[in-house]
Amino acid sequence: MNHPGVIIFISVALSVAAVILLLLLLKPYLISNVERVMQSTQEYIEPDAEQPKNENESPVNVLDYGADPTGHEDSTAAIREALKGNRHLYFPAGTYLIDKLVIAGSVTLSGDGDNATVLRTTNMTDNVITFRDGGWHVRDLKFDSAQYRTGGAYIFSSGDYASIENVALNRSYIGIDLDGSWSVNLTNISALDGTPSSIADGGAVIRLGQNAYTGPINIRGLTARAGVGEAQPSYGIYMGYVDVVCISEALLIWHSKDVVLAPKARQFSALVEITNSCFDTAANGMWIEPTGGGRVLRCGISNTWFGAHTDDAMHVDGSDGTVTGIQFSNCMFLANGGDGASVGGSGVDGVYFSNCFSGGNQGNGLVLKDHAQNVVWTGGVIGATHELNGNVGYGFTAESGTSGKINLTDITGNVSGVGQNPENCITTFENTTE
Numbered sequence: 001m002n003h004p005g006v007i008i009f010i011s012v013a014l015s016v017a018a019v020i021l022l023l024l025l026l027k028p029y030l031i032s033n034v035e036r037v038m039q040s041t042q043e044y045i046e047p048d049a050e051q052p053k054n055e056n057e058s059p060v061n062v063l064d065y066g067a068d069p070t071g072h073e074d075s076t077a078a079i080r081e082a083l084k085g086n087r088h089l090y091f092p093a094g095t096y097l098i099d100k101l102v103i104a105g106s107v108t109l110s111g112d113g114d115n116a117t118v119l120r121t122t123n124m125t126d127n128v129i130t131f132r133d134g135g136w137h138v139r140d141l142k143f144d145s146a147q148y149r150t151g152g153a154y155i156f157s158s159g160d161y162a163s164i165e166n167v168a169l170n171r172s173y174i175g176i177d178l179d180g181s182w183s184v185n186l187t188n189i190s191a192l193d194g195t196p197s198s199i200a201d202g203g204a205v206i207r208l209g210q211n212a213y214t215g216p217i218n219i220r221g222l223t224a225r226a227g228v229g230e231a232q233p234s235y236g237i238y239m240g241y242v243d244v245v246c247i248s249e250a251l252l253i254w255h256s257k258d259v260v261l262a263p264k265a266r267q268f269s270a271l272v273e274i275t276n277s278c279f280d281t282a283a284n285g286m287w288i289e290p291t292g293g294g295r296v297l298r299c300g301i302s303n304t305w306f307g308a309h310t311d312d313a314m315h316v317d318g319s320d321g322t323v324t325g326i327q328f329s330n331c332m333f334l335a336n337g338g339d340g341a342s343v344g345g346s347g348v349d350g351v352y353f354s355n356c357f358s359g360g361n362q363g364n365g366l367v368l369k370d371h372a373q374n375v376v377w378t379g380g381v382i383g384a385t386h387e388l389n390g391n392v393g394y395g396f397t398a399e400s401g402t403s404g405k406i407n408l409t410d411i412t413g414n415v416s417g418v419g420q421n422p423e424n425c426i427t428t429f430e431n432t433t434e
Contacts, residue, residue: 059090059110069094071120076101083107091117091141099123106135113140114168114190120144125151127177134159134182142168143175148231150200153177157184158212164189171195173203173233180212191224194233197256203233205252209241209267216244226254235260236279241267250277257287261299263321265292272299279306285313285333290321290347297322302329312338313361318345319370329354334388339363344370355379360388365395365414368402368425375404375426382406384413394418398425406431 063069066078075096082089083101088108093116100123109129111117119141121128128143136159143154154172155164158180169175169191178184191205205224208214219237226232236252238260239245252258258279261269269290279285285306290296296318306313313333316323323345333340333356340358343351344367351372357380358365365382368375383390390413396406397420404425410432411418418433419426 056085057087059088059108060086061090061092062096063092067091067096069096071095071097071118073097074099074122091119093117095120095144097122098128100126100128100130102130102132103136104132106133107131108137108139109141110137110139111141114142114166116140116142118142118144120146121149121154122146123152124149127152127156128154129156131155131157131159131162134161136162137164138167139163139165140167142170143172144170145172147171148195148199149173150195153207157181160184163187168192169194169205172205173200174207175205177207177210178214178217179208179210181214181217184217186217186219186222188221189219189223191222191232192227193231194224196231197234201234204235204238205233205255207235207238208245209239209263209269211241213241213243215242215271216246217242219245219247220249222247222250222252224250224252224255236282238262239269239272240264242269242272244271245273247272247274248276250274250279252277252279253281255282257284258282259286261286261288261290261296263290263294263296265294268295268297269299270295270297274301275303277304279304279309281308283309283311284315285309285336287315287317288323288326289315289317290323293321295322296324296326298325300327300329301331302327304331305334306340307332307334307336310337312336312340312342312363313358314341315339316343316345316348316351316372318343318347318372320345320347322347322349324348324350326351327354328352328356331356332386333358333361333365334386335360337362339367339393340365340382340391342367342369343372343375344368346371346373348372348375350374351376353377353380357381357385359383359385359390359413361391361393363391364393364397364416364420365391365411366406367396368398368404370399371401373403375402377404377406377409379408381410382414383411385410390414392416394420396421396426398423400425402426405429 065082067075153174160182
């Protein structure tokens, strides 16, 4: 006689026994793979990266973890201890000696003000603070060094959705270095006495997209100047592989080049917008030079001063890359040691000036060279303006093989004359001339 219940029970028991036997046979393999995954994870995490162990977002005082605000003892170990389990570290007024920190997770570092709380590094060559993840914030702090740094940044990150606010950068090689970051706001940043290029070339107050696609980035309120002599790094703001960068209310003084757009091979600098800024007393106010086929495109600069530079106020070199769709509006290129605006290179096709002023320069007001194409100047002045004499050279010059237009512009008062345009490469009409 068949008993269905007994048959079902026996079937289930046999199935369970088969699963147990299979797990016992696979146990060594499973353990080996779990260990391998754990080992791989440990290798990925940098050994000195501080891993938050909980989600405490309330500010914790670093003094409670042994940090020294007198600047006599190194506080690196105390800060690392404070990072364990906490996402907001508060530094009371004082000076804290640190070496370098690699921080994981969404962490906030805050102080009592950019002239009250000082993080002074003893490391002259490495990145001082590295934020490995996104969601980090730094505010109300000053970064300083006992001497000029020759490498690394005070703050480096490839993380997203971050901010730096009310932060001072003293004696930096690179102040802020964002490479691969997305959506970062930089507000009220000041930089004083960065490492001069004569000591270590290639430094910058802010460097964006050196190797990885970076943007959008918003910079609002940046003052970078020298307190001692002409001490500032090679570049004010250096941009490589960037997309959507907004810069406003920036004052940059005493750099070799105040603003640089220099994408490399397979990179582009696009949608860079600069407004209401002052670039003064450098070698060059703005330098655009893609290399290896890099591209600079669709950028706009408005209401900005380029003056008192020792060389060209604005220089474009498109000989090894593409430059197109660059618009200058209501800008002043005045009292410079070279040309007001120099545009050259066969990769240039479309640089536009609207209601701009170029005068009092030791060179020419506008220069077209090396097969640059489609350079257009409309309105404004190329000559005597704003209580300045005209340019010592010509109002404009154009080499053979270039093309452009100048219209509705005052081109008077230039010492050498209106223009040097032997092949009529520049079309002129409805201008004011002598």
